[in-house]
Amino acid sequence: SYPSEEEAIIAVKNLEKVDKMVFQGRKTDTFGNPLKLATMHWPWGAGMFATSLGPHDACFVAGASWKKNSGLMCELAEEL
Numbered sequence: 001s002y003p004s005e006e007e008a009i010i011a012v013k014n015l016e017k018v019d020k021m022v023f024q025g026r027k028t029d030t031f032g033n034p035l036k037l038a039t040m041h042w043p044w045g046a047g048m049f050a051t052s053l054g055p056h057d058a059c060f061v062a063g064a065s066w067k068k069n070s071g072l073m074c075e076l077a078e079e080l
Contacts (some may be wrong), residue, residue: 003046010038
């Protein structure tokens with residue numbers, strides 16, 4: 001999912017910076033900017049989940065976070 005890919009990119013970029021700082025002894029990037037680690041954040045879309053409940057039913061949660069019971073759930077059901 002997109003949120004996990006976004007966090008993975010930040011983590012990999014931080015690993016690359018740590019490698020340059022620790023093992024190569026560099027203090028700046030190619031353009032002379034100081035090397036510093038990026039902070040992690042709650043990415044856009046991380047709190048949205050769609051779950052199938054069968055061929056005709058589903059639920060969708062929006063606005064969820066790391067806090068228990070956060071977010072709003074919408075249900076979609078087809079009458080048979």
